[in-house]
Amino acid sequence: MNVHATALAEAHLPDEQTSVFARDAIDDLSQRPKRLSPKYFYDATGSELFEAITRLPEYYPTRTELSILRDRSSEIAAIIPKGAALVEFGAGATTKVRLLLENCAIGAYVPVDISGDFLKVQADALRKDFPELAVYPVAADFTAPFALPAAIAGMPKVGFFPGSTLGNFEPHEACAFLRSAREILGAGAQMIIGVDLEKDERVLYEAYNDAAGVTARFNLNVLVRINRELGGNFDLSAFSHRAIYNRERHRIEMHLISKKPQTVRMLGTSIAFRAGESIHTENSYKYSLERFSALARGSGWTAVKSWTDKAGMFSVHALVASD
Structure with missing residues (x-):
């Protein structure tokens, strides 16, 4: 049994959904480059923050x-x-x-x-x-x-x-x-x-870097969720939101950037960050x-209109x- 499995076995997590979240978070944050699945944005607070994003003047899609x-x-x-x-x-x-x-x-x-x-x-x-x-x-x-x-x-x-x-x-x-x-x-x-x-890239950039900082709070909320549900000790002030357009891949990328060298713990596992290191949280193609x-x-569908x-x-x- 590896260290991640041991931590999960000893955690006594309340339900299977939280256990899956824990496995994914520990595995993904142990990778290089680090990442987190965007599906974990959407606890109750994350869902409310996203709805607030949809009402922002910069956010055209909704x-x-x-x-x-x-x-x-x-x-x-x-x-x-x-x-x-x-x-x-x-x-x-x-x-x-x-x-x-x-x-x-x-x-x-x-x-x-x-x-x-x-x-x-x-x-x-x-x-x-x-x-x-x-x-x-x-x-x-x-x-x-x-x-x-x-x-x-x-x-x-x-x-x-x-x-x-x-x-x-x-x-x-x-x-x-x-x-x-x-x-x-x-x-x-x-x-x-x-x-x-x-x-236009400027339209895309502004849509994901709104002046009110709502998208930044939405991005950082995944760390709040890890702290609450998985016993993490992320210091939100030690991470910053960054969204950039990757022209070659036709996508917006959202990241959380570590402002300093630091080590975070969750479920008995230590996750080390270098200054400037990114957690890649979302793409938007x-x-x-x-x-x-x-x-x-190619996926078994035909566009009729x-x-x-x-x-x-x-x-x-x-x-x-x-x-």
């Missing part, structure tokens, strides 16, 4: 995607089968899905998210505002296989994946997710998905319409599972 969903609602409604079950992967706040629920004849809504507490609050609010809608929340890691509720077994399935979350995946991971979603949704499935587009369509085809805003900042795609 308002642009909302404008596309609003302006093209009749075209989207014409594509979604009547009485379909809408399965939202990584459901956050309900602003975007409400546009579909208001304009499409949805039979059931299945929000899927790793943050169970946040998910329950959002599901309860939807039930109040849409009393005729069947809502079946599923607390799960949507990047891994999960079971859909038995109650929607006979309904047509439509996946919903807004917010350009696909860009957080490496291209091979994005392909794997799309294949997994196709398997989860089953034969004849459809998908409505938001994808951020390539654009930007696509062209052509590159995304090729990715979808694509919509963009007038400025070409963002895109929404309707996909159908290939035979």
Whole structure:
């Protein structure tokens, strides 16, 4: 048994989800370069901070995607089968899905998210505002296989994946997710998905380095979560947020930079940092319409319709599972 396994065995963690978080955090922070998965941003505080980010003046994706969903609602409604079950992967706040629920004849809504507490609050609010809608929340890691509720077994399935979350995946991971979603949704499935587009680098830089520092707090919150859930002793003042655009890879990279040499402990494991050393916390890939369509085809989907805003900042795609 290695030192990491020993630490986990002695930790008496409260549940399997926390144990997985612990394994991933210790393993990823022991790598060079260090990293953390962006899925661990989203505890209740992280989810609230992200929703605050979506309202920032510099952060264009949310308002642009909302404008596309609003302006093209009749075209989207014409594509979604009547009485379909809408399965939202990584459901956050309900602003975007409400546009579909208001304009499409949805039979059931299945929000899927790793943050169970946040998910329950959002599901309860939807039930109040849409009393005729069947809502079946599923607390799960949507990047891994999960079971859909038995109650929607006979309904047509439509996946919903807004917010350009696909860009957080490496291209091979994005392909794997799309294949997994196709398997989860089953034969004849459809998908409505938001994808951020390539654009001026200054616009991208400002979107991830907002003047109010909300994105920095969101990034640092993953260390707060490690301290709270895994007994870490990260000093937040000893790390700084950095977001840069990697032109060759068409992606924004988010990092937490150690301001000094330091050693952090969590679950009996020591993690050493050099001054200037990075924890790579997130990527956000930007696509062209052509590159995304090729990715979808290689993942078992066919793009049947694509919509963009007038400025070409963002895109929404309707996909159908290939035979």
